[in-house]
Amino acid sequence: MATHGVKGTKTSSNNTYEVEKTLGIEAARTTIINEIQYTMVNHGMSIDRRHVMLLSDLMTYKMASGPSHLPDTNVVSLRSVENKTKEKG
Numbered sequence: 001m002a003t004h005g006v007k008g009t010k011t012s013s014n015n016t017y018e019v020e021k022t023l024g025i026e027a028a029r030t031t032i033i034n035e036i037q038y039t040m041v042n043h044g045m046s047i048d049r050r051h052v053m054l055l056s057d058l059m060t061y062k063m064a065s066g067p068s069h070l071p072d073t074n075v076v077s078l079r080s081v082e083n084k085t086k087e088k089g
Contacts, residue, residue, distance in 0.1 A: 016063070025060055032056040 020028035
């Protein structure tokens, strides 16, 4: 950010860990949201921004907690549990 000739307000990165290390966890969360939205739009899909925000919250929570905080929990397994709960209820 302090490199001569680089405008910090016009610069972006898709390296979430570097963004978190340099700018903090909220900037990393914003990077995740932007990357998910960018990827989905380029594949012709749209996801409600609130769902993307929820996913990015989970990802940044895991990032801030460390890699071993929830070792057996991933987004796919959480979605599977959600589907099973809806089927029972």
